Amino acid sequence: MRLPTRVLMADLTARRFxxxxxADLFQYYIGGAGVAISLLKEYCPVGADSLGPDNPIVFAVxxxxxxxxxxxxxVAMFKSPLxxxxxxxxxxxxSAVAIRSAGYGAIVIRGASESPVYLSIDDKGVQFRDAxxxxxxxxxxxxxxxxxxxxxxxxxxxxxxxxxxGERLVRYASVITETYRHFGRLGLGAVFGSKKLKAVTVSxxxxxxxxxxxxxxxxxxxxxxxxxxxxxxxxxxxxxxASNIMPLNLQKGLPTMNLKTTTSPDAERISGExxxxxxLGRRVxxxxxxxxxxxxAALREPYEKEPYFYKTTMIPYDYExxxxxxxxxxxxxxxxxxxxxxxxEIWGLDAMSTGVVLSWATExxxxxxxxxxxxxxxxxxxxxxxxxxxAVEHIVKQPNEFYAALAxxxxxxxxxxxxxxxxxxxxxxxxxxxxxxxxxxxxYLTGSRHSHLDAAGYSIDQAALKDKLPxxxxxxxxxxxxxxxxxxxxxxxxxxxxxxxxxxxxVAKSLETxxxxxxxxxxxxxxxxxxxxxxRFKEREGFKxxxxxxxxxxxxxxxxxxxxxxxxxxxxxxxxxxxxxx
Amino acid sequence: MTRxxxxxADRCVGCQLCMFACSRRFGEGxxxxxxxxxxxxxGFERGFVVVACRACPDPPCMKVCPVDALEPxxxxxxxxxxxxxxGCHRCAxxxxxxxxxxxDEANKPDICVHCGYCVGYCPHEVLAMREAEQx
Numbered sequence: 126m127r128l129p130t131r132v133l134m135a136d137l138t139a140r141r142f143x144x145x146x147x148a149d150l151f152q153y154y155i156g157g158a159g160v161a162i163s164l165l166k167e168y169c170p171v172g173a174d175s176l177g178p179d180n181p182i183v184f185a186v187x188x189x190x191x192x193x194x195x196x197x198x199x200v201a202m203f204k205s206p207l208x209x210x211x212x213x214x215x216x217x218x219x220s221a222v223a224i225r226s227a228g229y230g231a232i233v234i235r236g237a238s239e240s241p242v243y244l245s246i247d248d249k250g251v252q253f254r255d256a257x258x259x260x261x262x263x264x265x266x267x268x269x270x271x272x273x274x275x276x277x278x279x280x281x282x283x284x285x286x287x288x289x290x291g292e293r294l295v296r297y298a299s300v301i302t303e304t305y306r307h308f309g310r311l312g313l314g315a316v317f318g319s320k321k322l323k324a325v326t327v328s329x330x331x332x333x334x335x336x337x338x339x340x341x342x343x344x345x346x347x348x349x350x351x352x353x354x355x356x357x358x359x360x361x362x363x364x365x366x367a368s369n370i371m372p373l374n375l376q377k378g379l380p381t382m383n384l385k386t387t388t389s390p391d392a393e394r395i396s397g398e399x400x401x402x403x404x405l406g407r408r409v410x411x412x413x414x415x416x417x418x419x420x421x422a423a424l425r426e427p428y429e430k431e432p433y434f435y436k437t438t439m440i441p442y443d444y445e446x447x448x449x450x451x452x453x454x455x456x457x458x459x460x461x462x463x464x465x466x467x468x469x470e471i472w473g474l475d476a477m478s479t480g481v482v483l484s485w486a487t488e489x490x491x492x493x494x495x496x497x498x499x500x501x502x503x504x505x506x507x508x509x510x511x512x513x514x515x516a517v518e519h520i521v522k523q524p525n526e527f528y529a530a531l532a533x534x535x536x537x538x539x540x541x542x543x544x545x546x547x548x549x550x551x552x553x554x555x556x557x558x559x560x561x562x563x564x565x566x567x568x569y570l571t572g573s574r575h576s577h578l579d580a581a582g583y584s585i586d587q588a589a590l591k592d593k594l595p596x597x598x599x600x601x602x603x604x605x606x607x608x609x610x611x612x613x614x615x616x617x618x619x620x621x622x623x624x625x626x627x628x629x630x631x632v633a634k635s636l637e638t639x640x641x642x643x644x645x646x647x648x649x650x651x652x653x654x655x656x657x658x659x660x661r662f663k664e665r666e667g668f669k670x671x672x673x674x675x676x677x678x679x680x681x682x683x684x685x686x687x688x689x690x691x692x693x694x695x696x697x698x699x700x701x702x703x704x705x706x707x
Numbered sequence: 708m709t710r711x712x713x714x715x716a717d718r719c720v721g722c723q724l725c726m727f728a729c730s731r732r733f734g735e736g737x738x739x740x741x742x743x744x745x746x747x748x749x750g751f752e753r754g755f756v757v758v759a760c761r762a763c764p765d766p767p768c769m770k771v772c773p774v775d776a777l778e779p780x781x782x783x784x785x786x787x788x789x790x791x792x793x794g795c796h797r798c799a800x801x802x803x804x805x806x807x808x809x810x811d812e813a814n815k816p817d818i819c820v821h822c823g824y825c826v827g828y829c830p831h832e833v834l835a836m837r838e839a840e841q842x
Contacts, residue, residue: 191727222723226738266750266752280723280745280746281744304751305752331737331811332812333735334736335734335735338734407752407754410722412722413722413723414722415722415724417831
């Protein structure tokens with residue numbers, strides 16, 4: 126039986142590595158998020174500069190990775206250059222299986238390189254490879270193509286890399302893996318860039334022993350069968366997450382034009398159904414996932430002035446991208462939207478943050494807070510994709526103070542230029558695409574990542590369309606319970622789309638075959654403790670729940686549950702933190 | 708006699724469940740013992756290549772084995788006599804479709820036995836067990 130307990134420690138400054146067995150951490154914290162927060166606390170000094178050599182990058186996988194389907198996620202933790210506290214982002218692709226197959230449970234990257242470097246990691250350790258020849262390549266796609274040819278392990282490796290946004294330290298730059306998966310949120314790409322780290326590849330070929338072969342196969346078949354028969358999984362396979370556009374638009378919960386409104390008669394044009402019908406070119410899966418939720422549009426277009434000369438671009442789309450770079454910017458021309466998604470992917474920016482930053486800038490220009498002096502002659506107008514594409518390039522290159530401010534996020538930009546009431550960020554992280562009611566916003570405020578994924582507050586709102594909305598205290602309790610449980614899932618590390626399949630008993634049983642014995646009842650407290658650890662790190666780095674800013678726009682624009690009451694949010698947030706430490 | 712057949716690689720989403728299934732035959736996780744491989748056709752945007760043994764009637768891998776560790780399988784392909792294998796890699800080098808994989812831990816080739824276990828875990832009808840077609 127071999128739990129993934131080895132931690133690879135790579136030092137970019139000294140160009141050395143060591144491997145340590147940290148069974149102590151994995152025994153209690155399981156893996157993934159639990160182990161990552163422990164390693165982050167251990168290796169990130171208090172008050173570290175998020176873009177300095179002291180900020181460690183932690184990647185952690187868990188005991189179910191490589192053993193069971195839908196358990197192929199890697200958790201990255203770091204100090205976020207966007208929020209100044211906890212940076213946590215999850216990605217799938219082949220990253221998790223590659224890390225475990227290379228024989229590691231976690232990888233910690235410390236220090237900073239003087240010259241551009243990329244890391245080639247396998248079971249023998251780390252090769253520090255010169256990246257000066259690929260530094261400055263703006264496209265994350267091209268970077269991947271080049272490294273693919275330089276390294277072995279086709280089919281089972283991961284190539285995590287940054288584009289121009291990471292190199293230029295945009296605070297919400299992402300790290301892209303396997304072309305279409307991202308450590309998207311909270312700025313891991315900028316942390317890579319600050320270390321002159323262009324990419325990390327990992328590959329390996331280790332098998333994984335189990336404690337009981339028969340029980341392993343039985344448990345596997347049970348999980349597999351439930352996965353392929355589940356209606357949720359069918360939804361994510363058929364239309365994908367973009368299937369949420371139409372219902373949210375109908376409920377009037379789809380943030381549109383910087384949340385001035387929540388619905389548009391044109392939303393059908395950017396809906397999952399329409400994209401699937403007219404553009405879907407390929408569906409792709411993370412390793413060990415039968416669902417294949419990754420939807421890729423094939424956009425075939427002629428070159429201007431070149432008859433019969435076409436190019437076909439493969440562009441991934443998901444609900445959040447369509448929200449942020451479609452409805453939020455008033456872009457309802459699906460081709461224009463796909464172009465903007467493609468640009469943001471290539472530069473390696475977080476799509477959600479980029480969309481929210483640009484939608485704030487559009488409104489700020491409408492209201493005269495900024496002029497063409499700041500925008501370098503650009504005139505932001507809802508739906509004007511070519512202008513937004515130029516702005517995206519400016520955000521990466523930061524030719525003036527204004528774009529440098531945009532590159533630091535909407536919180537920062539609005540503090541400098543005004544318009545904070547409609548600067549849609551929570552805890553410093555730009556808003557996700559759900560204005561479904563009060564609980565979604567309580568979730569953004571209290572979630573340890575300020576993300577819709579922390580506790581899925583939107584689902585509580587949506588249930589309240591038919592039933593009664595819980596009172597603020599009950600809502601807080603529900604959110605806390607869900608977020609604590611998600612710490613377990615993200616310590617295994619199971620995809621949240623499979624949360625219906627990995628119930629408590631399934632988790633305990635599958636963990637047992639992996640060599641990790643834990644009573645199902647003990648999981649709740651463990652999840653809560655991991656969540657507390659994450660919040661303790663945030664507070665250590667200056668986060669104060671009492672100082673959370675709530676943009677006024679949230680209260681002005683009605684949700685499907687009507688206007689949102691500030692008192693409800695404040696009371697619920699307070700209760701959440703009281704319960705967390707109770 | 709049927710053999711493992713890639714019926715439609717365009718339906719492949721790259722989930723690699725077939726690869727995991729193959730290793731699971733031995734009661735283990737991971738991919739070390741997998742005798743089938745799915746890789747991208749030069750990046751995920753270009754789709755996938757499924758590399759699997761063709762069950763050759765006259766297998767090149769067998770012909771180069773210096774210790775006769777590979778014996779002909781009824782219906783095509785080979786069977787590994789692991790006790791004889793010296794781990795020289797020649798079979799892997801001889802396979803023109805690169806369908807002989809390597810178990811680094813055991814230092815032996817991973818050879819497809821055309822059992823069809825992987826087919827049962829392909830959710831997208833890429834793989835099937837079929838009679839070999841004669842041209």
